[in-house]
Amino acid sequence: MTFKRFLTAAALLVTGTSQAVEPPWGKEENLGQRMALEATSLCTDGKGHYVAIAPMSEEGKYDFQLYYGDGKQFVEVAPPEGYTSATTFLEPRFFNKGANPNFRGMDMRVYSSVDLKAKEQKCSLRCGDREVPLKWVAGEQARELLRKAAFAPNPQKYVPYALLRDTQGNYYFVDRGFLPSEAKSFRVFIGPRGDLKPQKMTNVVSDSEGEIFSTKKGELRLVLDKQKSPVWIASSKKTLELRVVPVEENLPLVYNELGVYTGVRLGTPCDDQ
Secondary structure, rough: OOHHHHHHHOOOOOOOOOOOOOOOOOOOOOOHHHHHHHEEEEEEEOOOEEEEEEEEOOOOOOOOEHHHHHHHOEOOOOOOOOOOOEEEOOHHHOOOOOOOEEEEEEEEHHHHEEEHHHHHHHHEEEOOEEEEEEEEEHHHHHHHHHHHHHEEEEOEEEEEEEEEEEEOEEEEEEHHHHHHHHHOOOEEEEEEEEEEOOEEEEEEEEEEOEEEEEEEEEEEEOOOOHHHHOEEEEEEEEEOOOOHHHHHHHHHHHHHHOOOOOOOOOOOOOOOO
């Protein structure tokens, strides 16, 4: 999975939650919408968490759209970026070491999925290598719950951008907003694993030569020239050469061990598992 592919997949996850999302059945104003609701499957873990598998309202790459929620409110689950099942989703907090690390350019070890057998009225959830049994919600009970529920975009706001490390074991992590209006909204975190602290940003320079993230404590310089190493220049002018830690190869580290995304919901069916 290339870094570009990861950013694209993560981009699908990053939307605001300030506006409502209309599900494929809308207000059931026509036959097509009523058929969409009839064709939507609903499953629950019996603990107040639900997964809805709905037919897409428009022609596109996938035939289904996943939604996840508590029965009263659902959020969109981002579809996978590559060529795989529509019920598969990026879930870097759960690692499946037995999965294919390079399936058509995708590292399936950081993907989870919902297994749906609609004809048999069966479904289950896989988070990494952990199987979670789900119960089918049948007929009018499912339709009534979905009619009353509110639907919203996926809740994430940031996507990992760069990860570096110095010789003392400190990490330098940069993420950014993905929405076009927030693409240059960077954040910088520095510290040992599990205790990275956000830095007060004072300026960002981004051009053909690379990027400079200025904070109150110093400057983090990322250069595009592969012959040069990124550096951290402290306010005292002390320079530390940094080692690049590839984000796309370290997603479980980024999401589980750095501490930056602790408690952040990704809007996937694994949020509460």
